[in-house]
Amino acid sequence: MDHVDRALLTQLQQDATQPYSALGRSVGLSAGAAHERVKKLRERGVIRRTVVEVDPAAVGRGVLAYVMVDSTSWMGDAADRFAALPEIQEAHVIAGSASLLVKVRTATTEQLQDVLRRIYAIDGVSGTQATIVLETFFERPISPQEP
Numbered sequence: 001m002d003h004v005d006r007a008l009l010t011q012l013q014q015d016a017t018q019p020y021s022a023l024g025r026s027v028g029l030s031a032g033a034a035h036e037r038v039k040k041l042r043e044r045g046v047i048r049r050t051v052v053e054v055d056p057a058a059v060g061r062g063v064l065a066y067v068m069v070d071s072t073s074w075m076g077d078a079a080d081r082f083a084a085l086p087e088i089q090e091a092h093v094i095a096g097s098a099s100l101l102v103k104v105r106t107a108t109t110e111q112l113q114d115v116l117r118r119i120y121a122i123d124g125v126s127g128t129q130a131t132i133v134l135e136t137f138f139e140r141p142i143s144p145q146e147p
Helices: 003-014 020-027 031-043 079-083 109-120
Strands: 063-071 088-093 100-106 125-132
Touching: 003 020, 003 031, 020 031, 063 109, 079 088, 100 109, 109 125
Parallel strands: none
Antiparallel strands: 063 100, 063 125, 088 100
C-alpha cells in the first residue's frame, strides 16, 4: 500500500459517498484510476465494508456498556452464540483475567440487565462485569497513515 492508497482511505473515511471524480482529484488521479485503486483495496480486504454511521441515541440505543465475560472454558469458538445477541456490537477474545470483552448497546439499563442474563446463560460463561459508559469524548477510526 503506497501513499496514494493511504490518501484514498483517508478521503473515504471522511466521506465514502463522494464521487470517484472528486476522490481522484483530491489525490491527483483520474476518476477511473481512483475507482480502480478503491476496487483493488476492496479485493485485498483493506476496505472491509462501507457503512453509514448512525447516532445510537437517535435510534434508541443510548446505553453503552463494555462487558468482561469470565468463563470456565475456552470461549474462542463461542462467536456464534454471542453474535446471536443483537445488542452485542463487538466481541473480542482477550488475554487477562476475563476471557471475552463485548460491547453492548441498549435503550435502557433494564435491557442491559436482560442482555447480561442472556450472556450468563451461554454455556461456559461463569460471570460478567459490566462498565457503563456515561459519556463518550470521541471515537476515532483507524488511521490509514503510516504508524
